[in-house]
Structures are given as structure tokens and as C-alpha cells.
Amino acid sequence: MRTIILSTAIRLLTPVFLIFSVYILFRGHNHPGGGFIGGLIGSIAFVFHVLAHGANATAKVFFSLTLYHYPRQEGKSRTRYFLQIMNANLRGRRKGDKELHWNYIFVRVSPVYLIGVGLLMAVSSGMIGLVSGYSFMKGLWMDMQLPVIGSLGTPLLFDAGVYLLVMGMVLKMIFTMSKE
Known part of the structure; x- marks a missing residue:
């Protein structure tokens, strides 16, 4: 059931969900949380948009x-x-x-591409340590620090990969279920 109230609320809440999911992604870099829960929160915005407008409209607007x-x-x-x-x-x-x-x-960006890019980012974060002479998945950080994010390193690359992987999986499931 599509209503004007739900459509308006989703139009206003989608950016809030996406910004909050990116916040959780970067917060998990140094605290509990990170890529998995951030990807779930980010995909909630698209799930609600699919419920309000349909899968084709969501794919046309965002992807x-x-x-x-x-x-x-x-x-x-x-x-x-x-x-x-x-x-x-x-x-x-x-x-x-x-x-x-x-x-x-x-x-058109398919959710499968998000899954592939996320998996590539997560695996490459582990390979950086292996190529550098350390063990697989060794956390390495750069010397520079960004004001809000902090120090950049392989844990953040891994979390970003998990973020895209989770978001792609949820979107693929939602788009598949909404078409049937």
C-alpha cells in the first residue's frame, strides 16, 4: 500500500539513514560497530524506499x-x-x-557490483599486510590523520568492504523479492 505520508516520510528519512550508516561505519573504525551494522542501516533506507515507491523507482533514482x-x-x-x-x-x-x-x-549499478567491489576491498585489506611481509589481515595504518575519521588503515578498508558487501546482499534480496 503506497500512501503520500509514507512517501514523504521516506523522502526525508533516506538521507538521514544513509548519513547515520556512514557515521556508524567510521565510528566502528576505532569502536565497536562498523561495516556490518552500517551496511544494514544504509540498506534500511533503500528497503523503505522500495516499500514506498517500488523496486523500479528505487533502482532508477539511486542506482x-x-x-x-x-x-x-x-x-x-x-x-x-x-x-x-x-x-x-x-x-x-x-x-x-x-x-x-x-x-x-x-x-545501471546492480547490487551484484556492490557485492563484488565490497568483497574485493575486504580481501585486498588482508592482502596489503601479506604483501608488506606481515601476516594476513595485519592492521596497518598510515601516518597521516584526518580530522573527523582519524588515522586511515587496513581495518577501515575492511569495514568499507563489509559495508558494501552487506548493502549489496540486502539490496539484491529486496529487489529479487519485490519483483516476484
Whole structure:
């Protein structure tokens, strides 16, 4: 059942859930919590959006990307071409660009890609210690510190990988169940 109250509430709560999940991800870097619970909280935002708007609308809003491009013309500088492409992809095409024949590529990010990237990040965090001459999954930290996050290291890379892995798994389950 789709209601206007649920749709409005979800539109307001989705950014709150996502920001809180990223907070939990970074808090778990030095305290209990981290990637697993952050991924679950982040996926709750998308689960509620699927309940309010449907799986196709959620995939279109959050997991679809339209990239604009056009063939580079002879005699034009590469820098200007690159800046026009970046401007079109970040701000949208301008209405006055009648002389350019814009093409577009529609890209959809599947939850399976989130699972794969998360698994790659988690495994590579362990491999960094192994390549450095330590044991597998040895925690290594960089010398620099960021103001809010703290020191960057392989535990944070592992937590970010688990975050994406959990979010991808939950999204894959929800999208599959909502289509049936």
C-alpha cells in the first residue's frame, strides 16, 4: 500500500539513514560497530524506499546514471572537450548546445557490483599486510590523520568492504523479492 505520508516520510528519512550508516561505519573504525551494522542501516533506507515507491523507482533514482558525451571535433582543444563533457555530466546539458550532437550512455549499478567491489576491498585489506611481509589481515595504518575519521588503515578498508558487501546482499534480496 503506497500512501503520500509514507512517501514523504521516506523522502526525508533516506538521507538521514544513509548519513547515520556512514557515521556508524567510521565510528566502528576505532569502536565497536562498523561495516556490518552500517551496511544494514544504509540498506534500511533503500528497503523503505522500495516499500514506498517500488523496486523500479528505487533502482532508477539511486542506482542509475546517465552519462553524456559527443564525438570530439577536429581542431578543438582536448581541455575544452573534457570540460564540456564534465559540465554536461555534473550539471546537465545546456539547452543552447544545438550545434553539438549529444549521445548518452545509460548505466545501471546492480547490487551484484556492490557485492563484488565490497568483497574485493575486504580481501585486498588482508592482502596489503601479506604483501608488506606481515601476516594476513595485519592492521596497518598510515601516518597521516584526518580530522573527523582519524588515522586511515587496513581495518577501515575492511569495514568499507563489509559495508558494501552487506548493502549489496540486502539490496539484491529486496529487489529479487519485490519483483516476484
